[in-house]
Amino acid sequence: SAVISQKPSRDICQRGTSLTIQCQVDSQVTMMFWYRQQPGQSLTLIATANQGSEATYESGFVIDKFPISRPNLTFSTLTVSNMSPEDSSIYLCSVALRNRNTEAFFGQGTRLTVV
Amino acid sequence: KNEVEQSPQNLTAQEGEFITINCSYSVGISALHWLQQHPGGGIVSLFMLSSGKKKHGRLIATINIQEKHSSLHITASHPRDSAVYICAVRWSYSGGGADGLTFGKGTHLIIQP
Numbered sequence: 001s002a003v004i005s006q007k008p009s010r011d012i013c014q015r016g017t018s019l020t021i022q023c024q025v026d027s028q029v030t031m032m033f034w035y036r037q038q039p040g041q042s043l044t045l046i047a048t049a050n051q052g053s054e055a056t057y058e059s060g061f062v063i064d065k066f067p068i069s070r071p072n073l074t075f076s077t078l079t080v081s082n083m084s085p086e087d088s089s090i091y092l093c094s095v096a097l098r099n100r101n102t103e104a105f106f107g108q109g110t111r112l113t114v115v
Numbered sequence: 116k117n118e119v120e121q122s123p124q125n126l127t128a129q130e131g132e133f134i135t136i137n138c139s140y141s142v143g144i145s146a147l148h149w150l151q152q153h154p155g156g157g158i159v160s161l162f163m164l165s166s167g168k169k170k171h172g173r174l175i176a177t178i179n180i181q182e183k184h185s186s187l188h189i190t191a192s193h194p195r196d197s198a199v200y201i202c203a204v205r206w207s208y209s210g211g212g213a214d215g216l217t218f219g220k221g222t223h224l225i226i227q228p
Contacts, residue, residue: 109156
């Protein structure tokens with residue numbers, strides 16, 4: 001299994017600012033993912049965080065808005081840049097130990113409110 | 116577009132009741148996850164199954180591959196079971212994004228004392 005520590009758990013931010021969310025895993029994992037959950041909606045995959053290289057973004061998400069780092073196999077960050085109220089969501093980190101066919105583990109989530 | 120449908124969307128029950136949450140999907144899958152999301156947003160993986168039935172404490176998950184349907188049951192429900200329960204599937208074909216998962220919108224469960 002994997003234990004994920006995600007920080008911060010919640011934040012209230014001013015529009016136009018940026019917030020960086022951290023995801024720390026207690027063991028080395030192959031795959032790390034970032035999700036967004038808008039109010040009343042299901043989870044949507046933002047990107048796959050690739051160790052040592054640029055993240056792979058899903059359709060509708062771009063690096064300028066959601067820059068992602070993954071310096072090693074246990075840590076990743078997601079930044080929500082130039083925030084607007086539409087960015088108010090829960091952001092979640094998830095990992096798969098070996099590949100996408102193995103069990104998924106999720107972080108505690110970051111509840112972001114942009115005012 | 117392949118979809119995951121959950122029912123009911125909202126469920127309020129009394130403590131002690133037997134709870135059933137349903138998940139239906141449109142095409143073949145290789146695995147199905149049941150997840151529990153607490154009010155703060157954090158998600159816990161309850162089950163991952165590809166056939167049959169799994170049990171953990173008061174929770175039971177079943178899946179019928181032929182009917183493309185899964186159920187999550189909670190026996191002797193308790194107020195601490197109040198949460199959003201999410202079904203997520205991994206399609207048999209290599210679709211659904213890099214993580215291979217498509218999520219339902221969730222069932223909001225409230226257990227009243």
